[in-house]
Amino acid sequence: MPIDTRTSSDPWWKAAVVYQVYPRSFADSDGDGIGDVPGISDHLEHLSDLGVDVVWLSPVYRSPQDDNGYDISDYHDIDPTFGTLADVDDLIDRVHRHGMRLVMDLVVNHTSDEHAWFEESRRDRTNPKADWYIWRDARPGGMPGSEDAAPNNWGSFFSGPAWQWCPEREQYYLHLFSRKQPDLNWESPEVRAAVHEMMRWWLDRGVDGFRMDVINLISKDPGLPDGELLPTGYGDGMPHFSYGPRVHEYLAEVKREVFDSRPGTFLTVGEMPGVTTDQALRFTDRETGELDMVFQFEHVDLDHGRTKWDHHPLALVDLKRSLGRWQTALGERGWNSLYWNNHDQPRIVSRYGDDGACWRESATALATVLHLHRGTPYVYQGEEIGMTNVPFASIDDFRDIESVNHFHEAVALGADPEDVLVSLRRTSRDNARTPMQWTSGEHAGFTTGTPWLQVNPNHTWLNVEAQRDDPESVMAHYRRLIALRHQEPVVVDGDFTMLLPDHPAVYAFERTLGDDRLAVYANLSGEAVDGVLPEQAHGWELLLGNLPSADDSPGAPLRPWEARVYRVS
Ligand code: NOJ
Secondary structure, eight states: OOOOOTTSSSOGGGGOOEEEEOGGGTOOSSSSSSOOHHHHHTTHHHHHHHTOSEEEEOOOEEOOOTTTTSSOSEEEEEOTTTOOHHHHHHHHHHHHHTTOEEEEEEOOSBOOTTSHHHHHHTTOSSSTTTTSBOEEOOOTTSOTTSGGGSSSOBBOTTSSBSEEEETTTTEEEEOSSOTTSOBBOTTSHHHHHHHHHHHHHHHHTTOOEEEETTGGGSSOOTTOOOOEEOTTSSEEOHHHHTTOTTHHHHHHHHIIIIITTOOSOOEEEEEOTTOOHHHHHHHHOTTTOSSSEEEOOGGGSTTBOSSTTSBOOOOHHHHHHHHHHHHHHHTTTSOBEEOSOOTTSOOHHHHTSOSSTTHHHHHHHHHHHHHTSSSEEEEETTGGGTOOOOOOOSGGGOOOHHHHHHHHHHHHTTOOHHHHHHHHHHHOTHHHHSOOOOOSSGGGGSOSSOOSSOOOGGGGTSSHHHHHTOTTSHHHHHHHHHHHHHHOHHHHHOEEEEEOTTOSSEEEEEEEETTEEEEEEEEOSSSOBOSOSOGGGGGOEEEEESSOOSSOSTTSOBOTTOEEEEEOO
């Protein structure tokens, strides 16, 4: 592998494309209905055929699977559901032999309540790990153990209060996610040292970096003040922990303790709900930042109302304003991650596209827009074949803890169960988690057993096998987009200028690097649009289009969901 380029003027990851694997749903090698690590190893050809550079693996560590592995009970072992440590060593080796890198998920805002650290910490108030989690007494005057006496009013992201009573200690512990995901106390130097040690241990095994789960939440305002009340009846704690007073200090320490003296070419990406452009710039500043890039959420929150479950139809101008602002704000000094999908988001073609009549056209148009921005694109498994949301019939079809808890909480508060189901079908994380659609055969070729979550019925026509050799498939288009990034320095480094910011249907922009200029025009609507390309476009060279060419000369109207990439001369 090449030597460290992290500090050189041109880090390798600027030209890279990352592919996210959600192991539970990718490929099952042993017929138990749950994807596993050997299943991933068996399908690496698919990834190298696409041309991706990095594989990001969602958690495979030992875990009770309360939140599908984001609740870790042993960072130094693999959950038997997914395989063994030897399987992961083998995967690392194979990924490298395919010329790709492997990035692990790092979940250290919280552990599982079944982690040995927590089991020790919960025992009493004096054990050596007594302060490894965030423990607080009942509110004065409240009845200890009751919800009313919780130390503050914060709600958990997975419904209900963010505090759980522990009878052994007669104290509450904080859990921003499920009650089986207690938050670590990063104020403790021992906690931080244990995390650093664990990260070094994985790097020693050969992994190439980390995607850091909700990493901006690790520093809490020590006063833990009440939050503003939300419709759920709980307080919004975000202002008190989404950019806490010590977050930069902690991440700078991680960089220093784990990466700085280590030769190699790593990638660090921080998942950061609620992060602003100013904060993101500070995190990713190429001279002084602590991380290579962050995941921000603004563009995937635009169709949310007061909570993620309320739908607010997307206005394209808002999407352009948001993504355009991030392009400008992170400019030369910072760096963007570019994504439409991941394991927490509904499928983009059903969300900002059209998964009916214009399925192929809209999947490829959205991909074109994203991949031609400045930043590092992430492809989430199944996105490259245009996988869609799922027609879940009833609440019994859902597995995701967030979705199931929300359903019960909303119904208990008086919502009509049918209305809640409508919003779950649109927004639930399970839309992203149904098994990867490899073939038209039984269970989409994902497993020979019974899949842990139903397979989308559209796998009969929407699958890898059907698309692999079809030059007009969604998958072929992703392959071309990834190749374009690898071939064209302007895609990697070019400046970004938004065009037509107020046009309600067309997403257009230019990328410029010296004399090299690309223009992207994408009609993100189901109606043809005429007259948006400039007169000079007649001399431009069409580099890439997403529709079979009937008439894509610059003068021709943009057909529904048509995207064109021109080299401007
Ligand atoms: C963000 C992860 O992406 C999500 O899947 C998980 O539930 C929470 N963090 C808690 O770890």
